Amino acid sequence: MQVANRPSSQADGTPDFSVEPSVVLKNPSFHDITEVISKPIESKATLKWYIALAFSMMLLTLELVCWGLSFYYGDGLWGNNIPVAWAFPIVNFVFWIGIGHAGTLISAILFLFRQKWRNGIARFAEGMTIFAVMTAGLFPLFHTGRQWLPLYLVPYPNKHAVWVNFLSPLVWDVFAVSTYFTVSLFFWYTGLIPDFATLRDRTLGKDLVSRIRKTVYSVLSLGWRFSNRHWRHYERVYLILAGVSTPLVLSVHTIVSFDFAVSGLLGWHTTIFPPYFVAGAIFSGFAMVVTVLVFIRYIFDMQHIITVDILEKMNKIILLTGTLVGYAYGMEFFIAWYSGNAVEQFVFINRAFGPYAWAYWIMISCNVISPQMFWFRKLRRSVPVMFVTSIFVNIGMWFERYVITVTSLARDYLPSSWGWYNPTLVDFGLLLGSFGMFFTLTLLFVKFMPVVSIAEVKGVMDNARPSHHGGDH
């Protein structure tokens, strides 16, 4: 029976707050949902997908070449120098780790807050988290200079009693990022199990490709049979994983901020850094999710699942976190002035009006000013506007890390040791190439796995409500 979606506005067009708005529009049946989400996986890849993949693999090749050169010749190919010893590698690392924050925020924190709208986008955001963390992880690994000795990052008992420096936040990073990656992966995979089972059951062909597919999906679905008991266990595990992931969302970027904030360096040591980095990470992560979802919902005909309402809510969070980041910039400036300390004051004047002022003002205009457009409902709901803004936010957040890292290192306490930083071609190649790695993984993901959670979306549809048939259930 086709029932019209519940109206969430009154006769005069103003919103009706007494009705819960529908999460999924057009009132599809459960079967329609399965069909729409499975379609990209089960049908042949389109030309558009191949073109996109070719382009992103080109960038990936660039990254591989640059990593290869860095491996063969060493880190001397980069622009890093003394005093700017941390440059592009750490900037890119923090940038990608930040991108990876939206996934767990959406899937874990919004789950605990019982936000139903998250169900349509959680899967994709989680996938993106995994790819972003993978992309990020390569930068510090190569920055160590001896990529073949990563085992030294891990503390393990040995006869030489050589331990890692537990007091170094860089070592905490190793724990924080690897824990985050592991838990995110499990969380993602747990959510995928029922969907893999759906895909397994839908694969009926007898040809070789279908048989391979069936085997792969069977193994991945771990014998899921949609029984009541399975669902009970699943829900319990999902809740626990959400609880475990929630502190991780905060801890990872907190520890990344410690990399800077524990030092005595000017402009790095300020107590607001941990929550400010977390807010910034969520900000950039949401922007990246919006950038990509705008395309996905269009290409895969999912406008009724990934609705404008959902995108609007994401834009509200972008506005909120962008403003929080603005609050942090403001507090840094205010406290530098309030401190009455000439050195503290110099750092921020140097940032805003010194030789790197261009980077600072790019950061301010992209991060603080551009999201302010989202105060207006029309702009918040306009797909072109949100796409452009989300790109601006990503640019701004990259520059934020650039400003923090480079301006503080280039001019520290001793003017005699001041320096300048020029990135090399290899640096730019790695930055550009990292997008290739990220988008290649993303494109493979959207082709071979359900990009929206089939099971979870069904749970928030109008049909799933006990009151759907007028209280018959």
Place this chain on the structure above:
Amino acid sequence: MSTASHTMVYEKKALPAKVATTGWALLILGLLLGVAAFMMDALRMQFVSIILFTFLAGIGITALFMVSIEYLAGAVWSTPIRRVFEMMSSIVLFLPLFALPVVLSMGNVFEWMSPKAATDQVLINKAPYLNQPFFLVRLAVILGIWILFYVLFTKNSRKQDETRDQSLTARNIKLSAIFIPVMGLSITALSIDFLMSLEPHWFSTIFGVNFFMGSLVAALSFITIAVILLNENGYLGKGIVRDHYYSLGFAMFAGCVFWTYTAFSQGMLIWYANMPEETPWYLHRWEDGWNVITISLLVVHFIVPLFALIQRKNKTNPARMIFMSCWLIFAHMFDLYWIVMPVHSHVAKIHGPSIGLAELAAALIAIGFIVVLFQQQTKNKNLVPVGDPKLQRGLAFRL
């Protein structure tokens, strides 16, 4: 499930007389003790009046924050109990009264007001911000803005009881969007003025956020006690269930953890960087026996609530929720004591932490005042926003 099964049956009932009696008794006893404490040790009472003011100011404004965040986020679970939030936020109307003792004794408590400040180069540099006229202007602006927003929010909300006009909700949503950034800046400024500037050499960028979170937890605790007592005795009609208590407990838990997170950010980073501009503030709270207080604060404000509130069975148990709310109200007072009183010890040249009549008086005044205020507020207002369009959805809220 039809919406009819969640229709609220609400009849306004007057609170029993003993509420007013208890409130007035606590308040009057507190005031008498306060006068006695002032006679015995004026300086201590002057410092304690900062605790009293910041305690009430934080609770009033964060209760209003809870009102605005409900509108802005479109939350429904809190709609049936929103009137309690609104009544708690009426504290802001009386804040000028509580600010008065602090303003009158500014010269004794704020180091930047003392004659010594004229010879201290750092304080000379800070004088453009830390001076009495600008301080008073800021205070007046902040309190003025808060009172204005309180009046606007509650006027619309009450009007809706009669008109049931949905455009009032839309209006309050717009108001919330303006209010939240304004509140963020103003509560930061207030915390810097009244608490951070007590040790004017010290500075920390996270301080305002930390004060906000501490206040939010205390406000939620007062609200929780009021909601549970009212509901269990049938003053909120029928329909508010333990799932609503759970949500309050959830918010308290999250607030506690986030408070700890900001406190940890500040403490750990200052400890690690070990810079002479910043460490004295923590040394004043560690040496001379203050380390006992610092460690107790960690236990009281974080470890106990962490284990108590993480369990669902505690968050849905009315008696345990009331206990934890009382606990967290104490924790917030203790936090403010920890921020303010080491400065008093330093100025009064007392060794180690001490407690006097003044602290007891302040606690009685704060609690007595909130009870009296609440009782007055309930006299001629509905305890449930009966005209709110989200009310039925809020009553239907289940975990």
